[in-house]
Each structure stands twice: as structure tokens, then as C-alpha cells.
Amino acid sequence: MVSEVGADLEVRREQALPHGVAVAFPVYAERALGAEVWDIEGRRYIDFIGGMGALAVGHSHPKVIAAVKAQLDRFSHTFFGSIPYQGYIQLAERLNALAPFSGKSKTLLVTTGAEAVENAIKVARYHTGRRSIVVFRGSFHGRTLLTLGMTSQIDPYKRGFGPFPGDIHFSPFPSPYSGPSASEALDAFRDLVESQTEGEQIAAVVIEPVQGEGGFVAAPPEFLRGLREVCNQRGIVLIADEVQCGFARTGKVFAIEHSGVEPDLVAIGKSFGAGLPIAALIGKAEIMDKVPPGGLGGTYAGNPLACAAALAALDVLQEEGLAARSVKIGDRLAAGFRALNQSTNRQIIGEVRNAGAMVGVELVEDVESRRPAAELTSWLIKDAAENGLLLASAGRAHNVIRVLVPLTTSDEILDEALSIFAGSLARAADRVCA
Structure with missing residues (x-):
């Protein structure tokens, strides 16, 4: 070979x-x-x-290649925080229109899926004034120290890289094939929130509607509905990590749409950029707007070439x-x-x-x-x-x-x-x- x-x-x-x-x-x-x-x-x-x-x-894809080439002929980078440009705004508008929740939404562009998840935690903590996070066994959220702390699998991702940030709690993820059932997993989640943690300090629950590294296991709709109910009762921000399962991969633009459950924040990446490094955090406006100017951003966040690729990819998604x-x-x-x-x-x-x-x-x-x-x-x-x-x-x-x-x-x-x-x-x- x-x-x-x-x-x-x-x-x-x-x-x-x-x-x-x-x-x-x-x-x-x-x-x-x-x-x-x-x-x-x-x-x-x-x-x-x-x-x-x-x-x-x-x-x-020819549409993506043409879009990137056209943008490259104009300029490749400015840093949006200093010299803004149309592509970032156009892409945010497109994503806001697709957001899987009702009401006004706003979008932050970043560079990687892990960065989108980290910013989701930042926004949730700022919005709630709380510190704790609940994630699920079998999860994968990234390779930075915070997202590694949120990732379940030890090998090959976590071993030897600790200590990780604290106030991260793991709850069972349901699996019809290997267990636990949706009702058992939901009972365990409720027990974690009510008895095993300071429930009043939980800022966010982060879940992959379909686990990627966990083995392509979909969260049953009734489980997601139960999470949404608990989050509503306790003022917890529900975050959908759609970095791998989003962009029509499951038959809908966002995997969580299959359940009818509306998250508060959605992290996307991977296919969204059609091979170029770009990711995004889409959220309800009242939550996203809590963070003051300067609290969100990044040097290459929403790079013009990547924005052009993502806009073209969204065109392909719809046209084809x-x-x-x-x-x-x-x-x-x-x-x-x-x-x-x-x-x-x-x-x-x-x-x-x-x-x-x-x-x-x-x-x-x-x-x-x-x-x-x-x-x-x-x-x-x-x-x-x-x-x-x-x-x-x-x-x-x-x-x-x-x-x-x-x-x-x-x-x-x-x-x-x-x-x-x-x-x-x-x-x-x-x-x-x-």
C-alpha cells in the first residue's frame, strides 16, 4: 500500500x-x-x-471554490473587530434565519467547533451568573482544556493532560442498544441536578443531539424534552453541540429539530465551512446580548475566506x-x-x-x-x-x-x-x- x-x-x-x-x-x-x-x-x-x-x-465543490477565489481577489483578512466586512454580517443573517428556536437570534462567528462550545459556556455563565456545567457520558466537545474537561473519553483524548477546569458534571446518555433507557437516563440527570450538585449553580447543560465520538447514538426525543423541562424550571441554559451532527447530516439542518425541542444556544462547525476553518455560536438574542462589547471575538473569527465558503455551502445545502x-x-x-x-x-x-x-x-x-x-x-x-x-x-x-x-x-x-x-x-x- x-x-x-x-x-x-x-x-x-x-x-x-x-x-x-x-x-x-x-x-x-x-x-x-x-x-x-x-x-x-x-x-x-x-x-x-x-x-x-x-x-x-x-x-x-465548484460553488465553494468559486466563492473563495472571488473573495481572495478582494482581501483575505482584516480582523472584523477593527475593520468589519459584509461577509460576516451576511453569514450571521443566514444562520439567524435558520436557528432552531423561535424569537430573535444572534450569531457569533469563530474558528473551530471547540471555540464555539467554549464561547457557549462563556455566554451561558455570563447570562446566568452561575459556574457549573452538565455534560453527558460518551460526549466529545473538543480538544482545548475546557472542552477536554467536558469530553467523556479518556483515551486518546484526556489521559495525561489534566487537571481540567472544575464544575463539570457528567450524567448518563441514553442508548437503546446498550443502555440506559431514556427514562433511566432522565432520572439520573434529575438526581444529579437535585441531589448531587449545587443545582442553583448550574449555568448550562450541553448535549450532542446525536453523539459523534460516542458512537453515533441519538438522544431520544423524550429525553431531550425532559432536559428542556428541567432547564426551564431551573433557569439553566440548554446548549446543543451540533458541530458534527449539524448541517443536514441527520436529515434536518440541526439534529435537535427532530425532537421539536428548542435549545437556547447552538454550536456549529465542521461541514458548515465546507473544509475551511469556521464555526459559529447561534443563540437567543436576549442571552447573546448580555455579554458586553469586547467579550466575544477572535483574531481569525469569521475570516472572510471562510465566510465566503460557508455562504456557498449554505447555498449548496438549499439548492441541492x-x-x-x-x-x-x-x-x-x-x-x-x-x-x-x-x-x-x-x-x-x-x-x-x-x-x-x-x-x-x-x-x-x-x-x-x-x-x-x-x-x-x-x-x-x-x-x-x-x-x-x-x-x-x-x-x-x-x-x-x-x-x-x-x-x-x-x-x-x-x-x-x-x-x-x-x-x-x-x-x-x-x-x-x-
Whole structure:
């Protein structure tokens, strides 16, 4: 799989980069289009990673390229806090119109998803005058110290990096497959708020409506409704972290819309920028406006080139009907994955779950015990890459194949990917039986 040129790059990478910068495959990209990537040797791959969820509109979408080029011909950066520009305002207006809550909204542009989440906490604390945060087991909110403190998974993210900021409390996240149930998780959340913490000091509850690193597990609507009820009763700000599950990935622009629950603040990023670094915090105006001038911002926050890309990506989302396409992609892939389990020597797919095109395939040693098959998952991902399909894992036990394929992908490429996956799954099942 690794050519002489690739091997040379691997050596150079190891010498130039710290070991903490992990690389899954020795595949060095040369060009990419839609859901396809060609490496420096000319080999073609189907990309089901999609920039780790940052490419819902696909690689090199012509609308995005044209918009960025046009902006680059004008100017690339000024710092909005000193010399403002139209693109930032236009993008904020577009996002305010899409906000998943009633009433007036306002938008802050930042650079990364973690930065959007951190600013959500800043705004919630300023608005409430409180300090504590409640998050959920299985969560991932970023790699800064605050968002790492809010992230559940120890390895590889948190180990050795503490201490983390305090006043962060974890509550169980419901899972129909592995438990707890929605009612059990809601009871645990209420107990945490009422008995295990200073409830009057809780500023915010932060939740991914569909967990990403946690294994593509969707929060049941009744659970989200219960959170909203408690937050209303206690004056707590409800924050939806939609960095990975937003931008039509689940079949709606925001995943929380499936529940009918209105959050107070929404953090977005990844696909919102179509591959350029930009993120945003959208919030109810009465909450966002509490912070005084100068309290929010950043040097590259709302960079003009990234604003142009995001505006173009929003155009693509609407013009190409990506929310509806997401549902069709998810249905096709989920049905395909489920059918594959019946064709192997041993059933090792424990569950296929999806919210739109956000598809998770949980691999187990056997379907009766449901024991996570982490090593087998790693082997399958490597085998698929060797056969032209790039995959990534997720889940608390690293045993979930997560699909973040661009929403612009054709049915023909989806079916080709399923065929490659079928071969890798069959070989993985044979390994279990051996």
C-alpha cells in the first residue's frame, strides 16, 4: 500500500511532527472531488470520513471554490473587530434565519467547533451568573482544556493532560442498544441536578443531539424534552453541540429539530465551512446580548475566506436539497449494512443505527453477548482502506464504524463502497471464526 514516495513522506512526517499527531492511513492526498480522493500515486479511494464530518458538500465543490477565489481577489483578512466586512454580517443573517428556536437570534462567528462550545459556556455563565456545567457520558466537545474537561473519553483524548477546569458534571446518555433507557437516563440527570450538585449553580447543560465520538447514538426525543423541562424550571441554559451532527447530516439542518425541542444556544462547525476553518455560536438574542462589547471575538473569527465558503455551502445545502438527500443516503446505507450481516459466516454487526446519513455500524464479537470488537474494527478499517474505502471508528469501545460520507455522493459510489465493505466484513468474520 505504501510506495517509495509514500514511505519517504512517512519518514519525513515522523521526523517533523510530534507523535501526538496521529495519522490513520499512509494515504497522502493529491486531489479530491466529491466523495473521491486520489493519492500521490494516483490510487483512488472512496472517502467515508469526509474530513471527519467537515465535508457534507463534498471535496472541491465548484460553488465553494468559486466563492473563495472571488473573495481572495478582494482581501483575505482584516480582523472584523477593527475593520468589519459584509461577509460576516451576511453569514450571521443566514444562520439567524435558520436557528432552531423561535424569537430573535444572534450569531457569533469563530474558528473551530471547540471555540464555539467554549464561547457557549462563556455566554451561558455570563447570562446566568452561575459556574457549573452538565455534560453527558460518551460526549466529545473538543480538544482545548475546557472542552477536554467536558469530553467523556479518556483515551486518546484526556489521559495525561489534566487537571481540567472544575464544575463539570457528567450524567448518563441514553442508548437503546446498550443502555440506559431514556427514562433511566432522565432520572439520573434529575438526581444529579437535585441531589448531587449545587443545582442553583448550574449555568448550562450541553448535549450532542446525536453523539459523534460516542458512537453515533441519538438522544431520544423524550429525553431531550425532559432536559428542556428541567432547564426551564431551573433557569439553566440548554446548549446543543451540533458541530458534527449539524448541517443536514441527520436529515434536518440541526439534529435537535427532530425532537421539536428548542435549545437556547447552538454550536456549529465542521461541514458548515465546507473544509475551511469556521464555526459559529447561534443563540437567543436576549442571552447573546448580555455579554458586553469586547467579550466575544477572535483574531481569525469569521475570516472572510471562510465566510465566503460557508455562504456557498449554505447555498449548496438549499439548492441541492442536501437534507432530503441525507435521508436517502442514510436509508440506502443502513439497509445495505444490515443485509451484509446475514451474508457472513458469523454475524458481527451488533446494530446499524442512523439519523439520516449519520450512520453507525457497531461491531461485536457475537450478537448475543454484544461484546465490543475493537480489535476487529481496527482490522476491518485497515482492510477496507487497502481496497479503496476510507473509514473511521467511534464509540466508547472504539468498535463503531462511523459514516460521514459527503451528502453529494451518488448512489453508484455508495453501492461501490458497500461492495468493498462487504468484502472486508466477510474477511473480518472469517478471522473471528478462525
